[in-house]
Amino acid sequence: MRVLIWLGALLPLLYAALRFSVEFHPQWLYDGLVYLEGYVHLVLTRTPTDPLKFLSDLVGNSALWLLALTLLVTPLRSYIGINLLKYRRLLGLFAFFYALIHALMFIGIDQQFDLFGVQHEVMTKPFIAFGMGAFLILFLMALTSSKKLFAKFRSWHKLVYIAVVLIAIHYLMSHKTITLTNVTVVGTLFLLLALRLVKR
């Protein structure tokens, strides 16, 4: 199971590697991917036209879905009896890993590590503030995720519910218009949140 989670959680990175190496693909791989494209609704054989946007979206979405999975752990146990509790920390850490790349792209590439610039963006743009707020919560949770510290800071981890709400708003605001897909994603997030909060 642990191996499966690792593989699944690293899929986004594999996908990125695949997209950025299109030019170097041997013919058999390229042909195979073209064939696959017919079945999955994913672009596989084109180098991303807007690489920064592609990466930022990919890691942002990955963080969102991994965090959603951590919310699913408790309901899975109480409703269906599948116990994945011991893997929740790993899922959460992967969510943080992608959120970290996402935040570092903003701080490093967007703002060129100008911390006053970052502060200005956070203060003037709610969109950035929501994202940064969620990241800080995840950061705090990752820091206190060791067995010893978790015992001490257990209650702090309830902040994840706020993080999810912030992420949902941040996600919606990242689009110029709201489409049915966006609504479905946010709907799913809130459904998971509700399942998690309504215990037993």
Place this chain on the structure above:
Amino acid sequence: MLIRHNYTKTIPSNEITPESVYKERRELMKLAASAVALAATPLFGALNYEREKTSRGLKPTSFDQITTYNNFYEYSTDKESPARLAKNLKTRPWTMSIGGEVQKKVTLDIDQLLKLIPAQERIYRFRCVEGWSMVVPWVGIPLASVLKHVGLTSKSKFVEFQTLFDPKQFPAQRESFGSISFPYREGLRIDEAMNPLTLLAVGLYGKELLPQNGAPIRLVVPWKYGFKSIKSIVSITLRETPSHTTWNDMAPKEYGFFANVNPTVDHPRWSQARERPLGSFFKQDTLMFNGYEKEVAHMYKGVNLRKFF
């Protein structure tokens, strides 16, 4: 609302129909004569046009990237789908009506229009409000030539453009849970429309426009954010008052009527100071008026660009 109507007062009436208009008519006649020769050549994808003499050091984005990364909400809100969905757009025959406050209302067939006014190449920067940019070698005709052809009046103060409304061809126009309202509309002030940079593009890289890029005829206003450069135009209306414009109607605090590229005025959700050139891993600084300050800044002298963004 107050914001939208205030700037009508900023241009005096005598600037609206420049004296040079009728002087240039003579030149237009000459051009029309030379166009007869061009007319003999059939249009099969390739266009006849006058090559741009200077690229101003701009390196065009690849044809592949320009034609596969498109914001065309009539098809989809994602940028890779239009290339796939737009293949069958019927671009011939195509007519464009020019009406409203003009001397003579006309409906022009696009091929006739191209015979009347010869096309030229213009290599322009193109900056999207989302923060990415590219360089496009457009082929087109100056909007000013077309407007001079129909003749302006003292009441021609604004120009309104409309995209084709045809739910049979544009899937997103059939959806009820829409992203934006259709038909797509855009507008310019008359001095902006008459600026020599303003182009009605019919091609890029020497070929007719592909549907995903706004075939068969689209606006290109290089110093404004890309959403001003309306695609697949069916009508141009000269007006005395500003027109409604799609994005401004939808989110007036985020998308202004002017929408001039301005690195010092941020979008409420993201900074406009820098941009991501397509295909590049690095950002570059965004230039005031997208690098066309010399050609256009005079039109906004004394205008508070933070207020009239």
